[in-house]
Amino acid sequence: MKIVYLCEFSAGADGVWHSIYNAAKILARRHEIHVFSSDIVKGLETKAKSKEIVDGITIHRFPVKFRLGENALFWSFADKLRKIKPDVIHAHVYRHPHSTIAPKLAKQLGAKCFLTTHAPFVERELRGRALNLAVDMYDKFLGKRNLNSYDKVIAITKWEQPFLLRIGCRKDKITYIPNGIPDEFARVKLRFKKAGKKKKLLFFGRVAPIKDVETLLRATKIVLDKGYNIELDVVGPIEKGYESKLFNLIKELNLTRAVNFPGPVYELRKKIKLLIETELFILPSKREGMPLALIEAMSLGCLIISSANVGASEIIKDGKNGFLFPVGNAEKLAEKIIYCLDNYKRLNRVREEAANYARKLTWSRIAEQTEQLYKKS
Numbered sequence: 267m268k269i270v271y272l273c274e275f276s277a278g279a280d281g282v283w284h285s286i287y288n289a290a291k292i293l294a295r296r297h298e299i300h301v302f303s304s305d306i307v308k309g310l311e312t313k314a315k316s317k318e319i320v321d322g323i324t325i326h327r328f329p330v331k332f333r334l335g336e337n338a339l340f341w342s343f344a345d346k347l348r349k350i351k352p353d354v355i356h357a358h359v360y361r362h363p364h365s366t367i368a369p370k371l372a373k374q375l376g377a378k379c380f381l382t383t384h385a386p387f388v389e390r391e392l393r394g395r396a397l398n399l400a401v402d403m404y405d406k407f408l409g410k411r412n413l414n415s416y417d418k419v420i421a422i423t424k425w426e427q428p429f430l431l432r433i434g435c436r437k438d439k440i441t442y443i444p445n446g447i448p449d450e451f452a453r454v455k456l457r458f459k460k461a462g463k464k465k466k467l468l469f470f471g472r473v474a475p476i477k478d479v480e481t482l483l484r485a486t487k488i489v490l491d492k493g494y495n496i497e498l499d500v501v502g503p504i505e506k507g508y509e510s511k512l513f514n515l516i517k518e519l520n521l522t523r524a525v526n527f528p529g530p531v532y533e534l535r536k537k538i539k540l541l542i543e544t545e546l547f548i549l550p551s552k553r554e555g556m557p558l559a560l561i562e563a564m565s566l567g568c569l570i571i572s573s574a575n576v577g578a579s580e581i582i583k584d585g586k587n588g589f590l591f592p593v594g595n596a597e598k599l600a601e602k603i604i605y606c607l608d609n610y611k612r613l614n615r616v617r618e619e620a621a622n623y624a625r626k627l628t629w630s631r632i633a634e635q636t637e638q639l640y641k642k643s
Contacts, residue, residue, distance in 0.1 A: 267298070267640065268297070268298045269290075269293065269299050269353065269354040269356060270302060270350060270356070271286050271290060271299070271301045271357075271358065272303070272343070272356070272357040272364045272365065273286055273301065273357075273359065274303060274306075274308075274339050274362060274364070275306060275307070276325050276327060277303075277307040277314035278306075278307040278314075278503070279471070279502060279530065280308035280309070280472075281445075281472075281557075281558050282384055283303070286358060287320075287321075289629055289636055290323050290633075291320075291321040291322060292633040293636070294322030294323050295322065299323045300350060300352070302346065302347070302364070303325070303327055303328070304329075304330050304339045304341050305328060305341075306330060309504075314327055316328075328343050334397075334400075337359075337362070339362075341364070343364070351375060353377055353378065355371065355379045355380070356379075356382070357382075358382045359383070359386060360409075360412075360413070361386060361404050361405075365412075366408065368381070370415075373415075378417050378643055379416050380419075380420060380640070381416045381418075381419050381420065382443075383421055383422070385423050385426045386555075409434060409435075410435065413434070413435035414435060414436055414439060416439065417643040418643050420442070420636075421441070421442050422442075422445050422556045423444065423556050423580055424442060424580060425576055425577075425580050427440055427442070443632060443635050443636060444627055446629040446631070446632040447561055447624055447628055448534060448629055449629060450538065451628075452565060454538060454565075454566055456566075457567075458567055458614045461545055464497055465497070466497055466545050467482075467486065467497065467498040467499070467545065467548055467603070468501065468548065469482055469500045469547075469550070470540070470541070471501075471502045471559040472502050472505065473503065473527075474504075474505040474508055477549075477550065477551050478551055479500060479512055479550065480515055481599060482550045483498075483512070483516060484519065485550075485596040485603060486519075488596060489600050490521075492600075492604065494603075494604065496607075498521075499527075499544075500512075500525065501527075501531055502529075502531075503529075538566065541566045542568075545610065546568075546571060546607075547560075548599070549571075549578060550572075550573050551575055552575065552593055552594070554577030556577050556580070557578060561581065561623075561627055562624070564588070564620035567621045569588070569606055569610070569617055571588065571589045571591065572588060572589075572590055573592070573594070574592055574593060585616070586616065587616060588616065589605070590602075
């Protein structure tokens with residue numbers, strides 16, 4: 267098959283691109299794979315190459331003609347799509363310009379068409395009034411028709427399915443395929459790390475306001491003030507404009523010696539080593555769909571603490587395979603950190619449960635599910 271993926275970004279720290287890439291590189295062993303996206307590097311706002319081949323995937327990037335907010339990008343790709351003549355068009359993220367026109371283009375080309383929604387239903391309190399109005403208008407006047415024009419609509423979480431039904435998506439159109447982990451993570455032998463004298467706390471991912479690293483910094487200060495010997499590594503690319511806010515807070519809280527920003531880690535082996543060597547993996551996000559970094563950390567037996575956002579709450583069962591705290595509550599996060607540090611040796615069962623859950627979600631399994639969906643639909 268000739269498959270074209272449509273997405274906003276194909277460079278930088280972007281969870282959607284990460285999920286497309288991991289599944290697509292497996293399918294590229296058997297199919298001709300193309301990715302169409304904007305030419306913007308997510309998080310850095312620089313420009314990526316207009317074309318490159320990565321792990322058998324041919325990536326085509328297009329200049330942005332118009333932009334609404336951070337992610338609603340308008341870029342022209344129809345002519346290139348007609349030249350390639352794909353058998354399958356797979357758009358990612360509901361409500362975006364490219365996913366709105368994808369079914370019409372697929373019909374013209376006689377191609378099958380699929381949409382992975384990526385759970386865009388939890389941001390209402392984070393948007394401004396004008397953007398929320400635009401979202402409501404889209405759902406009311408375009409959503410039902412757009413969703414039902416796809417062969418299948420793929421939800422990455424179970425919690426988003428009622429939202430799709432409410433908009434008017436037919437139940438028979440919806441299927442569930444979650445995000446996953448690289449197969450290499452599942453092959454690592456579980457060895458539960460003994461706590462060192464200085465306990466390592468880790469945030470891993472895109473360092474952006476939505477991740478609410480401020481709450482993690484405030485919790486770190488509370489734990490330090492109670493006499494615990496801890497160090498926090500904030501690992502990942504920092505979104506433009508957010509760095510100064512974090513560094514000012516670190517200075518205000520007198521955390522300069524306790525917090526490190528090593529920069530992003532992209533190489534798989536380095537990422538695995540980093541996760542294995544940490545005592546606590548902490549995800550303080552305001553919202554998540556299905557957090558990739560979280561399930562990667564779980565697969566390696568990390569002890570997990572996450573905010574109780576809707577995406578993490580579907581994955582983490584508090585006290586069973588990790589721990590949850592209320593979004594934005596530094597005091598409750600500090601309590602969870604202290605509990606984990608005080609009971610570290612006795613929580614191996616929690617870590618084992620986390621690994622057992624996450625290791626079922628390998629990208630090879632998910633790629634196979636997706637491939638079967640293309641063939642059956």
